[in-house]
Amino acid sequence: MDERTQKRDLVLAPSEYAYMQDVTKGIIKTYTGPTVINPTAQERPVLFNTQKKRFEGCTLEQAVQQSPIAPEGYYLVVKNPSVKGDHPVAGGVYPSPDLHVGRKINITGPCDFALWPGQIVKLVQGHHLRSNQYLLVRVYNEDEARGNWRKAVVKPAAAEAGAPETVGAPPPTLRVPSDLTVGKLLIIKGTDVSFYIPPTGVGVVPDEGGQVYVRDALTLERLEYCILVDQNGKKRYERGPQVVFPEPTETFITKDGHRKFRALELNEIQGLHIKVIAPYEEAGRRYKEGDEIFITGKETAIYFPREEHSLVRYDGKDKHFAVAVPAGEARYVMNRKSGEIRMTLGPAMLLPNPTDEVIVRRVLTDKECMTWYPGNDEALAYNRSLRQVAMHAPTTRAGVVSEGDYERSQRRGGQQKQGALAASVAMEGSSVSKDSAAMMGDVLERGSNFTQPRTLVFNTKYEGVPSVNVYVGYAVMVIDKKGHRRVEQGPKNILLQYDETLEVIELSTGKPKSTDRLILTVFLRVLNNKVGDICEVETSDHVRVRLTYSLRVNFEGDPDRWFEVENYVKFLCDHVRSVLKGAVKRHSIEQFYAGSVDLLRDIILGKSSDKGERAGMKFHENGMHVTDVEVLAVEIDDQRIAALLAEAQHEAVESNITLLRANRGLEVTRRKEEIARQEAEAKTATLKRKAELEVEETASKLRTVLAGIGAEIAQHDERKKAAEAKNAGVDVEHKAQLERDRAVAVFKQEVQKSEQAIRLAALEADAQNAIKRFQAAQAGFSEALLAASNNELLVKVADAMSVQHFIGGKTLTDVVDRIFAGTPLAGLMERVKDRVTSNGGARLSPPPATPSK
Secondary structure, three states: OOHHHHOOOEEEOOOEEEEEEEOOOOOEEEEEOOEEEOOOOOEEEEEEEOOOOEEEEOOHHHHOEEOOEEOOOEEEEEEOOEOOOOOOOOOEEEEOOOEOOOOEEEEEOOEEOOOOOOOEEEEEEOEEOOOOEEEEEEEOOHHHHHHHHHHOEEEEOOOOOOOOOOOOOOOHHHOOOOOOOOOOEEEEEOOOEEEEEOOOOEEEOOOOOOOOOOEEOEEEOOOEEEEEEOOOOOEEEEEOOEEEOOOOOOEEOOEOOEOEEEOEEOOOOEEEEEEEOOOEEEOOEEEOOOOEEEEEOOOOOEEOOOOOEEEEEEOOEOEEEOEEEOOOOEEEEEEOOOOOEEEEEOOEEEOOOOOOEEEEEOOOOHHHHHHHOOOOHHHHHHHHHHHHHHHHOOOOOOOOEEHHHHHHHHHHHOOOOOOHHHHHHOOOOOOEOOOHHHOOOOEEEEOOOOOOOOOOOOOOOOOOOOEEEEOOOEEEEEEEOOOOEEEEEOOEEEEOOOOEEEOOEEEEEOOOOEEEEEEEEOOEEOOOEEEEEEEEEEOOOOOEEEEEEEEEEEEOOOHHHOOOOOOHHHHHHHHHHHHHHHHHOOOOHHHHHHOHHHHHHHHHHOOOOOOOOOOOEEEOOOOEEEEEEEEEEEEEOOHHHHHHHHHHHHHHHHHHHHHHHHHHHHHHHHHHHHHHHHHHHHHHHHHHHHHHHHHHHHHHHHHHHHHHHHHHHHHHHHHHHHHHHHHHHHHHHHHHHHHHHHHHHHHHHHHHHHHHHHHHHHHHHHHHHHHHHHHHOHHHHHHHHHHOOOHHHHHHHHHHOOHHHHHOOOOHHHHHHHHHOOOOOHHHHHHHHHHHHHHHOOOOOOOOOOOOO
C-alpha cells in the first residue's frame, strides 16, 4: 500500500494541485503544491469531469493533477476564467472564486498555473505558417476581439525577393478589421504572417477532423487552374502560377480528392464544344448567352475554363478528336441544321464542328450485301448490326447512324460478343475523348434519344479489307510471304495486308488425349486455357489407379515462342503423364489414396509456399505455364483393394465419431456443472444484495424520520418566533390605540365642559325670563289657581309650567290655553289674556333660544 494512503495525507509537488470538497457545505477548495493535504472527515477529494461538466469523487491519488504548462510558442485556451482574472498561487489553499461561466480566454506561453474548480483548459501549439498556408479564424466575442486584436502574437512573414517593403506599416493582421461581429470568419495568410497566436475573443477554426488548424492553400503551377465556389453560388476561376487563398466563405471544388486541374492542351486535330452561359466580350467579339462555339488548337492551344463557359459533353466525353481517313476511303458528314450529307475523301484528318456537323454511317440491306459481297458473312452481320443500332438508338438523323450511336451500341453489345461484327468495331477510332476527368467546371450533359419517326435506312459500301477479331484471352500469329511473323493478342481487330495470312496449329482431342482426331485452328487460347486428360498410374505395391484431371494453362513470356510447338496439347499431356507415373510409383496405395488430391497438386504444381502460392509447371519450349489442376476422379482398377480401402476408411470414421460423441458428452457435463456453480453464486449474490438493500432502506427510513422530527422542531421554533413578533406588534398597536382613545376622551370632555357651560348660561337666562313672566302674570294667575279645586288641575299646571316646556319654545299663553282648555277656568283665562294684552300690548313669550355649538 502506498505510504501517502497509510498516513491519509497527500503531498503535492510543485506544478501539482488538487480539489477537496467540504461534504457538509459543498465548498470546494484548491490546494496547490508544494504543500501537504491533511483531509478531515468532512472533506473528500474530487475531480472535475470536463465531459459531463460535473465534480466526481475520487481517491486522494487520483485527485492529484498536473498544472497546465504552456511553453514558448504555445498558448492555453481557458474556459470559465476567474472574474478577477487570477489563478491559484503555488503553495496554498484557496476557496473557489466567482467564474465567468461560458467565456474563454487565450493565454500565451510561457506560463503554468493551477485551475480553479470548474475551469477547462486546452493546450494549443502556436500556428507556424508557410507562404502557402493559412488559418481560418472566427470571432466569438466582438468586444474582446476588438480590444485585444493588437495583443495577438504575430510574426510578420519575410518579404519575397523583389517585393517592395513598406517602412513603418504594421502587418495586415495587426490592423483591426472594421467588421468583428460574432461569428465573423477571417483568413490569416501565410504570405503576411509566419507565426500567429490569436488574442482573446478570436479562435482558430480546425479542419473537419478537428485536429489540424493550419490549412494548405493551393499552389498552382503553370498550366494549372482551380475553381472556388462561394456560399452565394458564384464561382471564381484562378490560373497558375500563384498561391490561391480562399475567402472565408469559399470552398474549393474537388474531384477524386484533387483541388487543382490541368488546363486542356489542344492541337489542330482536337477541339472543345462550348456553350456560352453568360455574355462577355473577347478580342473585339461579343458573345451572347446561349451561343455555341467550337474551340480548336488552331486558335487556342491551351484552354482554361472560365465562368462564362460551359462544356458540352456528349455521352460523358469532353474532347473531340479528328478521325483519320486513309487514302482510298471516305467518310460521310451530315449538317445537323440542314440535313445535307457531304463526303470527305482521304487521306485526311476529319474534325467536324459539332455545333453544325456529325459523322454518320450508311447501312446496306441484306440484298446489297449478298450481291456486292457474295459469301461474306461478316459484311452481312455488320450491316445487320447497324440496323439494330438504328432501331434501338433512334435520333433526329433519319436514315443514318452516327458515331456516337455506334459507340453506345458497342458498349451494350460488348457483353454479347456478336462475332464478326466485333471485328469491324475496333477498326473505327473514336472522335471524342473518353477522358472525362480532363475537364472541370460547368458541363452540360446532352442526350441523343427521341421518339423515332417513320424513316428509311440508307446504305453504304462495306470496307473490303479483311479483318480478324481476336477475343480476350486469344492470340494469333500473322505471317507474310517475306517470312515476317508477329503475334497479335486479343481483344483486337486485325486488318490483314494482301500478303498476310494466319499460322495454323493442331490440337489433340479425346480422353486420354491422342492424335487420332485433330482440330485445326488459328486461335491460340493464352489465358485460362483448360485441358482435360486421363492418366493410368501404378503405385509401389503394383496397384493400378486411373486419374481424371483438368489443367489450367496460361502462355507467358515472349509471344513469338507460343507457336513454336505445333500441337501444344499433346506436348503438355505427354509430359504430365510421365511426371505422374514416376511420382506415384514411389507411394503405396494406402498413402496415395488417402491424400491423392494434395499429392497430385504437389506433383504438378509444386509445394505450397508460406504465402500459399505454388510455382506451377512451366514449359520453356513454348512459354506454357500450368497454374492450377483440378482432380476430378481417382479410381482403383482392382475392386477388392478398393473395397478393403473403403472398409478401413469406414472403421476410421466410426472410431472418430465415437470419440467425438464422448468428447461432446464430457463437454456437456462440464458446462452443466459450470452452469450449476454460476447459478449458486448468482443466488448467493442476490441474497447478499437483498440484505444490503434492506439495511440501506432501514437507514434511509431512519434518516427520513430524523429529518422530519428536526423539521417539525425547526417549524415550531419558527412559529414561536413569529407569534412573539406578532404579539410585540399588537402591543405596540394597542398602546398607540390607547393614546389615541385618551386624546379623544380629553377632547370630548373639554367639548362637554364647554357645552355644559353654555347650557348653564342658557338655563340661567331662561330662569330669569321665567321669573319675569311669572311676575307679570301673578295677579290673575293667582286667582285662577285659588279657583281650582281638584288635584288633577294642579298636576297639569305643574306639568305645563315645567321648565322643559318653556325651554322647548312654547309661550306662556299657549301653555295656559292648553292647561285650562275644557275646564271651568277657560273663560277666566281668556279674560286674563285680554286684560294683559290691553295693559301691556305685548304677548307673553319665552326668550329666544341661544344656539348651541
